[in-house]
Amino acid sequence: MEESNFEGTDLIEKNIVTKQSLLLFQSMTGHQADLSDLKQVLMLKILDEQVVTGKITFEEGKLLWQFLNQHYARLNGDQASMMLIRHLGLPFVIGALNREMVIFDEGDKLILEIEVMKKLGQIKLALLG
Numbered sequence: 606m607e608e609s610n611f612e613g614t615d616l617i618e619k620n621i622v623t624k625q626s627l628l629l630f631q632s633m634t635g636h637q638a639d640l641s642d643l644k645q646v647l648m649l650k651i652l653d654e655q656v657v658t659g660k661i662t663f664e665e666g667k668l669l670w671q672f673l674n675q676h677y678a679r680l681n682g683d684q685a686s687m688m689l690i691r692h693l694g695l696p697f698v699i700g701a702l703n704r705e706m707v708i709f710d711e712g713d714k715l716i717l718e719i720e721v722m723k724k725l726g727q728i729k730l731a732l733l734g
Contacts, residue, residue, distance in 0.1 A: 616640050616649075621731050626652040633667050643725060644677045650728055651719060661717060665689055665696045669719075672698040680721040689717040 616622045622640070626649045630638045633652075638645045648670050656666040672687055673680075680687065684703050689696060691714045701707045709715065 615732060616646060619731055619734070621728060622646065622649040623653050623657070625657050626650075629656060629663070629666070630670075633663070633670055643728075644673060646728060647721070647725060648673055650724065655717060661689060662696075665716070668696055668698050669717075672700065676700050677721075683722055684720075685722065686718050686720045688715060688719075690714065691716055 617624070622638075627638055629652045630645070630649055638649055640646060640649075651669060651673075652666055655661045655669075656663055661669075669687065669689060676687075679685075679702075680700055682702050685701065686704060687698055687700050688707070689698055690709070691697075692710065692712055696716070699707070704718075
């Protein structure tokens with residue numbers, strides 16, 4: 606996946622990321638986000654849409670970041686996604702190169718599924734608009 610060539614101020618001005626997600630990211634990782642890094646911009650967008658809105662917890666957001674940071678290069682297929690799942694109340698993240706190949710246990714609850722390439726496409730499209 607290629608790196609971006611956009612300005613960080615564009616991301617904030619076009620409301621693609623918010624100052625709140627930047628603060629959350631810094632709290633989560635211990636450093637400021639690099640707004641020229643698509644992986645970090647994707648995570649900021651996830652923070653905005655999921656943690657800031659209260660759909661998932663801060664700790665679940667951290668799990669997503671750890672997974673994304675480690676496996677980003679492998680999630681480049683059209684059908685690749687990362688999934689936040691809870692089993693008996695405990696969250697964990699998995700990656701899937703193809704959604705049809707994932708089998709859930711009856712005690713698993715799919716909390717969030719992020720189609721990585723689709724989400725990156727939405728970010729790029731928002732930058733053009």
